[in-house]
Amino acid sequence: MNEIKTDQSQNRIMIIASGNAGKRDEIEKICGDLDFSFKTLRDYWDPVPQIEETGETFLENAFIKAQWVFDRLGLPTLADDSGLQVDCLGGEPGVRSARYAGENATDEQNNRKLLKKCAECSGQRRSARFRCVIVCIFSPEKSIAVEGMCEGKIGYSPKGNGGFGYDPLFIPDGYDMSFAQLDSATKNTVSHRGKALKKLKEKLRNISV
Ligand code: IMP
Secondary structure, rough: OOOOOOOOOOOOOEOOOOOOOHHHHHHHHHOOOOEEEEEHHHHHOOOOOOOOOOOOOOOHHHHHHHHHHHHOOOOOOEEEEEEEEEEEOOOOOOHHHOOOOOOOOOOHHHHHHHHHHOOOOOOOEEEEEEEEEEEEEOOOOOEEEEEEEEEEEEEEOOOOOOOOOHHHHHEEOOOOOOHHHHHHHHHHHOOHHHHHHHHHHHHHOOOOO
């Protein structure tokens, strides 16, 4: 088993396989009272490495990212992967959510492409879900994975200015507003990521590494 590394506060170190400080804030908001100190790749690399997401599923991609970092740092590592699946498009954009309209596509370009592809679908056929998978690798023998899902449908035009990605087009079940129209606290309680993080917290609370 790997030696457990702690910081000055005796918290166990957990690397987040991302350079995004916003991601760490989001994780700390939910898991901050556990005895883990969350670090990002920015704390270890400059420039931050871009890990290629070559998987065909969210689980594969999360695992690829966590494994890449674990292989190099040998420290417990957390990685997430998320995206949107639209039923009338056979689950597209899925793992290609970030690059649906091309490698460096903007959110606006991705949303425009999604709306165009859904033009022939109406009513129930516009059902969709956001999924988020989080993987933690603690040692070569020990890893965990959790998943959060948020069911909803694709709207007919972008609505709202909040959030990011496909938020203006995604209407979660039980609401008649898009993710981009909901305040962030409400989005966090129903979102795929919020749900995955709550499951992660329960697992981390009980983990023995
Ligand atoms: P990531 O794996 O969290 O980086 O998400 C990949 C892509 O999925 C993002 O670039 C967005 O296009 C889309 N996505 C994931 N989560 C959300 C969300 O909560 N709202 C809107 N789009 C999202």
